Amino acid sequence: MIVLIVADRGEIMFRGTTIIAVKKGNRVAIAGDGQVTFGDKTIMKHTAKKVRKLYNNTVVVGFAGSVADAMTLSEKLEEKLEQFSGNLKRAAVELAMEWRNDKILKKLEAMLIAGNKDILLVISGNGEVIEPEDGIVAIGSGGSYAFAAGKALLKHSDLSIEEIVKESLLIASSICVYTNSNISIEVI
Numbered sequence: 001m002i003v004l005i006v007a008d009r010g011e012i013m014f015r016g017t018t019i020i021a022v023k024k025g026n027r028v029a030i031a032g033d034g035q036v037t038f039g040d041k042t043i044m045k046h047t048a049k050k051v052r053k054l055y056n057n058t059v060v061v062g063f064a065g066s067v068a069d070a071m072t073l074s075e076k077l078e079e080k081l082e083q084f085s086g087n088l089k090r091a092a093v094e095l096a097m098e099w100r101n102d103k104i105l106k107k108l109e110a111m112l113i114a115g116n117k118d119i120l121l122v123i124s125g126n127g128e129v130i131e132p133e134d135g136i137v138a139i140g141s142g143g144s145y146a147f148a149a150g151k152a153l154l155k156h157s158d159l160s161i162e163e164i165v166k167e168s169l170l171i172a173s174s175i176c177v178y179t180n181s182n183i184s185i186e187v188i
Contacts, residue, residue, distance in 0.1 A: 018142030018172045018179040019062035021113045022161040023135040028115035030062045031165035034182030051186045055081040060186045064140035065110020088116050092129045100127035111139045142176030
């Protein structure tokens with residue numbers, strides 16, 4: 001379902017993904033590619049789903065990180081959303097604090113993007129909760145490519161946010177070997 005996976009400490013692990021999100025007005029579109037790569041040379045899966053909706057379909061998230069870590073963080077974010085009545089900013093800050101300070105959680109290797117009608121955020125295990133200034137953010141191995149494409153499309157086209165995230169991932173997939181063109185998109 002959710003996958004980015006990072007090589008760490010010389011161990012061979014799954015690796016590679018690209019997630020991009022665009023917020024315009026009270027709408028958010030988030031997209032992820034479907035490739036799961038093992039090591040540097042083997043594609044294990046083409047159709048992984050790395051984006052999903054949470055909290056009664058009012059929050060959309062995308063993950064870059066190991067599958068187990070991403071699932072754990074997804075569940076933790078949903079718990080925090082329940083605890084704070086859907087307040088995404090508060091839930092994200094509380095998740096980041098817990099993630100950073102908990103002995104078990106701080107070992108998780110992942111990042112996530114979360115958005116709703118009010119806000120778009122990047123949440124990391126370093127305790128960072130960042131709201132992008134331009135309403136666009138991307139993470140993962142192809143994130144820089146998708147981000148650059150998305151910024152240009154957002155500024156210089158009349159494409160919808162769904163079209164922007166899709167085209168940005170298609171561009172990233174043509175450059176990044178860890179990104180494919182099997183794209184999942186969720187919109188709120």
